[in-house]
Amino acid sequence: MLRQYLLLQLEFLLKLLAAGICGAVIGYERKNHLKEAGIRTHMLVAMGATLIMIVSKYGFLGYDYDPSRIAAQIVTGIGFLGAGMIFIKKQSINGLTTAAGIWTTAGIGMAIGTNLYLAGAVATLLVFIVQVFLHRSFKWLRAYTAKILNIKVDDRGDAFSYIKNALFSRNIEIIDLKAERCGNGMIELALKIKLPPGFDISELLELLP
Structure with a gap:
C-alpha cells in the first residue's frame, strides 16, 4: 500500500518536472526575443496547469464529479492571463504570439497532467519550431x-x-x-x-x- 502511494507521488513529481521543462523550452525562445513572458512565466503556467489536472484526476477519488469542469476553468483563467499580454501601440498589435504561446503552454501542462506525455512533448517541439524558425525565416509568409x-x-x-x-x-x-x-x-x-x-x-x- 505504501509502495503504491510512493510510486503515485513520484509520478506526480515527474509530471510537474516534465511540464516545467516543456514550459522552459517555450519560454526560452520568448526570453531571447525580449518578450514580457519568459522562462519563469511559461514554467509556472505549464506546472500550474499540470498540478490542477492532477488534483482534478486524483484529488477527488470516490466522489461523483466531472473532472472536465476543472480543465475548462484552466482555459478560462489562461484567457485572462493572455489578454493582459496583448496591447496596441501605434496602429499595431503586440503580444499575440506570446499570449498564444501561454495558452498552448497551459494545454501542454494539461496533457502531461493526464498522462499524455507524448502529446505534450510533441506539442512543445512544434511550438518551439514555429516560434524560432518561422520568426527567422519564411519572409515570404509575411502579410501586408x-x-x-x-x-x-x-x-x-x-x-x-x-x-x-x-x-x-x-x-x-x-x-x-x-x-x-x-x-x-x-x-x-x-x-x-x-x-x-x-x-x-x-x-x-x-x-x-
Whole structure:
C-alpha cells in the first residue's frame, strides 16, 4: 500500500518536472526575443496547469464529479492571463504570439497532467519550431501591413499627385484618404496605406516631398 502511494507521488513529481521543462523550452525562445513572458512565466503556467489536472484526476477519488469542469476553468483563467499580454501601440498589435504561446503552454501542462506525455512533448517541439524558425525565416509568409500616414501639403500645387505616384511606385496602396483644410493654403492628409511585406517604414521619409 505504501509502495503504491510512493510510486503515485513520484509520478506526480515527474509530471510537474516534465511540464516545467516543456514550459522552459517555450519560454526560452520568448526570453531571447525580449518578450514580457519568459522562462519563469511559461514554467509556472505549464506546472500550474499540470498540478490542477492532477488534483482534478486524483484529488477527488470516490466522489461523483466531472473532472472536465476543472480543465475548462484552466482555459478560462489562461484567457485572462493572455489578454493582459496583448496591447496596441501605434496602429499595431503586440503580444499575440506570446499570449498564444501561454495558452498552448497551459494545454501542454494539461496533457502531461493526464498522462499524455507524448502529446505534450510533441506539442512543445512544434511550438518551439514555429516560434524560432518561422520568426527567422519564411519572409515570404509575411502579410501586408496597414499604416496611417499624416502629412500636410500645399493645396495649390501638385504635392498630392507626387505623393500618390511615389507610393504607387513602391507598390504601396492607398486604402483610405481623409483631407482637412488647415488654413494658409495647406491641407492635412490622413492616408491609410498598405505596405508590402518587408517594407521598411523609414523609407517613406525618402518618398515624401
